[in-house]
Amino acid sequence: MGLLGRIGRRIGREVGRELEEGIKREITKIEDRIEGKLEKWEKDLVKKVTSVNKHIKGKIITDFNEFKTDWEKNAGDQSQSVFYFAIACYNYCLVDKTIGEHMATLILAKTFLLKSGSSPTKFKVNPKGDGYLLGHMRESPRIIKSYFGGTPDNNYEMDPENLDMHVVGIYEGKTNRGIPEGCIKIQSGGKDHDTPMFLRRNNKGQWKMFGFSSLATGVKTTTEEIGDF
Incomplete structure (x- = not known):
């Protein structure tokens, strides 16, 4: 050679x-x-959150078009965007992965997505980013079920027709560039700590997801599993 x-x-x-x-x-x-490790800008927002006690109720939507219409009607509310994103995750984990991904790409900021000609949103998740987090939850569906009534005591069972997401903290402000930003804390039935979700509002007035890694952190084992030895 x-x-x-x-x-x-x-x-x-x-x-x-x-x-x-x-x-x-x-x-x-x-x-x-x-593992729940936050970036500095996320930690700064968490410090600004005000405690609230708010419940958002609804049902699992499995049809993409119905989901899109409903979310667009409610996208001006941070808490509602988080609620619909959790429904998208539920679909991804437990109903139909493809439809769930389409739903998620409606709410995830385009900044983190990849272009896709086959998707109704024209985007798909990045398998090395948000797609990895969604895949992690799909391997352990009890994670997303814990935000809709699932607990260790009821083996993470929940009623898809009667969802109840508990919001425990809210912050809304602006970035240094004047872009509306916010943080919503929701409580899982299987975690001791609450879950911060980070959003920014686009020029259409829609709150888009900018960070949801804490959603994917693990939950406690069930009461039944603890005694199974």
Whole structure:
């Protein structure tokens, strides 16, 4: 092999190592998110949250068009956007992954999405970002069920026709650039800590999801499982 060939192989190995290290760094970031580690800007917003005691009720919607119409009617309310996003996650985890993804891409900020010609929203989730978090919840559906009435004591059972999401904190303000931003805290029936969800309002007046990693953190084992030995 000539000199150019040896140089080419060496460059190929170096590029391969850099790509591998880059992928590892991205996976580590996502794993940190699943463990509930927040970024600095998220921590700053959490400190501004005011405690509330609010319940949002509804039902699971499985039809994309109905979901889209309903969300668009309520997208001017932070809490409602979080509620509909949780419904999208429920569909992704327990009903139909594809429809759930379409629903989620309605509410997730376009900044974090990938373009898709086959999706009704023209977007799909990034498998190395929000898609990873959705996949994690799909592997443990009790996580999303815990926001709709599921608890360790009832084996995370919930009624899809009678949803009740508990909102325990709200903040609404603006970024340094004047963009409306907010934080909604919701309570899981399977976690001791509350769950902060981060949003920003677009120029259509719709609250879009900018951070939901805490939603995907694990829940407690059921009472039945604790005694199963």
